[in-house]
Amino acid sequence: MNVRRHHISAAALAAVTALGLGTLTACSSDSAAAGNTDKFDVVASFYPMAFLAEQIGGEHVSVTSLTEPGQEPHDLEISAKQTAQLQESDAALYLKGLQPTVDEAVGQSEVKTKIDAATLTSLEEHGTEAGGHADEHAEEGHADEHAEEGHADEHAEEGHSEEEHAEEEHAAEDEHGHEHEGGKDPHIWLDPVKYAEVAEGVGKAFEKADPDHAADYKKNTAALVEKLNELDTTFKTGLKDKKTDVFITTHSAFGYLAERYGLTEESISGLDPESEPSGARVKELEKMAKADGVTTVFYETLVSDKTAKTLAGDAGLKTDVLDPLEGITDKSRGDDYFQVMEANLKALQAALGAK
Numbered sequence: 001m002n003v004r005r006h007h008i009s010a011a012a013l014a015a016v017t018a019l020g021l022g023t024l025t026a027c028s029s030d031s032a033a034a035g036n037t038d039k040f041d042v043v044a045s046f047y048p049m050a051f052l053a054e055q056i057g058g059e060h061v062s063v064t065s066l067t068e069p070g071q072e073p074h075d076l077e078i079s080a081k082q083t084a085q086l087q088e089s090d091a092a093l094y095l096k097g098l099q100p101t102v103d104e105a106v107g108q109s110e111v112k113t114k115i116d117a118a119t120l121t122s123l124e125e126h127g128t129e130a131g132g133h134a135d136e137h138a139e140e141g142h143a144d145e146h147a148e149e150g151h152a153d154e155h156a157e158e159g160h161s162e163e164e165h166a167e168e169e170h171a172a173e174d175e176h177g178h179e180h181e182g183g184k185d186p187h188i189w190l191d192p193v194k195y196a197e198v199a200e201g202v203g204k205a206f207e208k209a210d211p212d213h214a215a216d217y218k219k220n221t222a223a224l225v226e227k228l229n230e231l232d233t234t235f236k237t238g239l240k241d242k243k244t245d246v247f248i249t250t251h252s253a254f255g256y257l258a259e260r261y262g263l264t265e266e267s268i269s270g271l272d273p274e275s276e277p278s279g280a281r282v283k284e285l286e287k288m289a290k291a292d293g294v295t296t297v298f299y300e301t302l303v304s305d306k307t308a309k310t311l312a313g314d315a316g317l318k319t320d321v322l323d324p325l326e327g328i329t330d331k332s333r334g335d336d337y338f339q340v341m342e343a344n345l346k347a348l349q350a351a352l353g354a355k
Contacts, residue, residue: 037062040210045094046073048189060213070329113209120201123184126255191256196228243353246292253324286315296351298322
């Protein structure tokens, strides 16, 4: 897929839709537009949701993604054309709390089937900036070091009061919509087990909404869940023997993955990929990297690598890509979810010294 411009005119978008380039899958006919096909028309909020719809729906669905390839999903502003597509579709598949404009559009639409992936598995809270791993470091004997830096808890990391910290978090949520309601981490698709739970829920919703093809949806869902379970086993085996459990990322997208495989994610900027880290946070990460044997600072394809490279340069570390899979572009290390996740595993194995 080619990276497309962030902004696109209504005329251009209409032309794209008419040509069928707005759809993500060969399941759609070349001239299909969302809501105007003889198939089960699904509008998905962004890539992880579109991938589920494609895999489960197979030949019976026409899938359109509201987020263009290469566009940071949290920045999405829905156009009038997309709103119309949503209205005409049979189902909307989204992750509430990740993209506020999508939540609003789906809530106001009359689409028959609304599937919120956040309700199909359990969401958890993960740390805002430090990854919430102060306790883990205390167990490893680093509590005193962090205390000396004045980072005994999440709020102290920024050097602000709890009230200021809460205000900043709230502002970040309003601006970027990156954190789910209640402070829950929305990045459930990066844990194959949780993603499989969502897949099962989506499959059941498709069966109910389009009963004529229920048997195929059930079969496709089972096949997808099996592949996700195999991916889970591959991660468990691949990360079993390693020199360190700690990895550094630009933002906290990998909390579920880390928790699933016994790792510790330390993020530079927390759940918001656009926020700037404090000087104290950077110094803490440099000290932590040395203590924990960290070799690599990970950045991602859709966000600037400047902060990661600055930290890596100052600390004498390498940089590499760990893809949060919010979209597939020509820069992605793979053409679909499974290929990119396998590339992520290889990157983690190299960084953690896995055998």
